[in-house]
Amino acid sequence: MKIRYTDVLVIGGGLAGLRAGIAAKRRGHEVHILSLVPSKRSHSAAAQGGMQASLANSIKGKGDNEDVHFEDTVRGSDWGADQNVVRMFVNTSPKAARELAAWGVPWNRVRSGAREVVIGGKSTVLTEEHAAHGLITARDFGGTRKWRTCFVSDGTGHAMLYTVSDQAVANSIPVTERVEAMSLIHDGQRCFGAIVRDLVSGQLTAWVAKATCVATGGFGRLYRVTTNAVINEGMGAAIALETGVAALGNMEAVQFHPTGIFPAGILVTEGCRGDGGVLLDAELHRFMPDYEPEKKELASRDVVSRRMEQHIASGLGVRTRYGEHLWLDIRMLGRDHIDKNLREVRDICKHFLGIDPVSELIPVRPAQHYSMGGIRTGPSGEGRGLRGLFACGEAACWDMHGFNRLGGNSVAETVVAGMIVGEYIADFCESLDSDIDISTAQVNDFIKREQHSIDALLSSKGTERAADIMREMQTLMTDKVAIFRNQERLQTAVDQLLNLRARSNNIGLSNRSAALNPELVAAYRVRRMLKLALCVAYGALQRTESRGAHYREDYPRRNDRDWLKRTLATWSDADQTLPTLDYEDLDVMAMELPPGWRGYGEKDFVEHPDADVRRAEIEQLKRTMADADRHAIQAALMPYDELLPEPYRCGNERLGEDSK
């Protein structure tokens, strides 16, 4: 049995894991990163449109700052987010963009003078200031009041990932590729690393660490139609759940992106609409302004996706043999713009659809895109229940997204959370709490348990095929636990998932080799995926309200009175059939922005009894501080500075505004 030791074990080699690893390494700790695939192949590379950071360099970003970004993000979350974490995020995001700039990310830059742009399908002229020339520019994105999304053409995630991955190389951080974490080593209170399987040789190794950081991304592959890469199966969240102690937060909050190409589900960026593109129906009518007169195509993703499905249901979708879709029209942006700023989109259209978006319409329909839920952590990124277990990025429910994430906020979260959580990991490693007091005998027990379960699968005489169960689960989730949910569909989903779970105990393999065996991998993963799927479906069934991406036809109103709370799913007994759900209240009286109307979407909701009280309190405080600057008012409303690691507590300089 092989046991290896390191200070910090990072599971996941995408942007979040890499950046957290770099932070810990720079503080002098030994870091080892594990990854299913080479780091540069991670799903982070798929982020196209950009990263939100309130730099306010472009003329359409004028007046932007942390406060505006904060409000947009909280409204986007439908008040489900942890407002302290949102504050930590918006204050650090400009620093992250600038750090990446210094590291070499070729952000698109402001060009001074006049230029023609398309806003809402119409041409207009913008004039950029001379002073901003050469600074990082930004494009418009959904649910934002300013143009805030910094971008590198439509290959932002790619450019960021290559830069950060090469920084990890520069910092001599080893990345072991083609390995998978199978379980977390823990004693019920403290996490000590993970049992790791080599996907090529099939061998198990115990990686024992002071701190373990899960950064494995989302679980989009629970769904049949998804923009996610094939590796996004949520295994990090699943092994945390299987500790029986760690909790998964808000698993029912699943985002559907409005523009997956139809029917393959491959993403075309929100930047298409941000840059002026519009959505059309079968009659080539631009329908979004009919539903959302304020934000039109640039309402938040949950709202736009819902309106699109609603429009299709009203009979105005384009009918094909594979089902119905709508059109995305970016023709008015012109060849030059598309060639420069939407070239990946053009590539994808060419290769997968055989069309040229310069002159043709793109068939689109909402597709699963993002997991707001994940391993529930506190602001430091440390998981609930297990000391020494951290999570960041999409794998975590840190909770800056609540029930709907804004476009451009996820790739931003990866690096921001990596910076912040990485510092806290280093703090932890420097504390007495990080002492590794687990015996090698206990570690060996974990290896043996994992080996036993793999051996059992390899020798199973079961008659079920993992691939069949996987496909049935994915179809079920796409059909029943998607954009429009109700009691009947969700109950059916839960029942059928339980049935699939029972069947998954009877999986047999035709390939009985331990090495290089994708059938074996599918077999153990699908069992874990079914648990995650149950957390999603059962959580959605229990939540009898609509909030953000979670929309219940039978409970169409957001209900702050009863449901302003975060779902926590645990699985303490391996034999239990359903997750245990608990709820964590959000404290309205501590909020900087009490719940109200988002500014788009449904206007009708059930008020929280404290909302008016808190609003009055805030008004009163603002009156007494009439002469104070925005930072002082913010600090009085909801102090959060001490939640940030010391190096990130200062403000951010902008043109005409110093860093406070």
Next chain:
Amino acid sequence: MNEQADNRQLRISILRYRPMESDSRPAVQVYEIEEADNMTLFMALTEIREQQDPSLQFDFVCRAGICGSCGMLIDGRPGLACRTLTKHLGQQIALAPLPGFELIADLSVNTGKWLRAMSERLETWVHNGDEIDLTTLEQPMEPDLAEQIYELERCIECGCCIAACGTALMHEDFIGAAGLNRIARFRLDPRDQRDDCDYYELIGDDEGVFGCMSLLGCNDLCPKELPLQTQIAYLRRKMLWTGLKG
């Protein structure tokens, strides 16, 4: 979408070999599957693995042509399998692993190991000793220059250029177009304080830019259509000049 009553029966022959197993011998195996509308090689291979042969090895991640995982020889030419539509191929399709990389098994090759080594060898990051002040405005950069850097930054390190390169197949240590392109990218970037003498140390020999025989397979086969020919030619001139200056 064109209705097709009679879909083609595709015959996909795959070069199979598991070098880690001592009794494995390279052999071609043929699979037959029914073509579907807009079928990609990703879809075809996934179906073969799910329905016919669970032992078949290949690598896909994004399945959208952006992550660079699925480079393979498709009818003898290096390309990205995920975005190759079967309708653009004949009824008989031949697949083989990318040459020039360590073979893991079947169509799966270890590009990751090669890339990490390349990154370490060429130090593919901005060399800038200055402490970064994160609270102040970023350094300005000309918008055109940022776009030019991105043009070279678009490489997805899929390895097709290495598999298409005569030199790389003869000399294991040749850095190839992917490596030379990375140097061209950092050379263009004023944030990187390395100068041509530093770059000469990295690529001024036969394993670097002077190893290129200008066969230009890289340029012809790059899935991202990077301007590899002009970049290598330019780099060679600059390195030659640097070498002559001593």
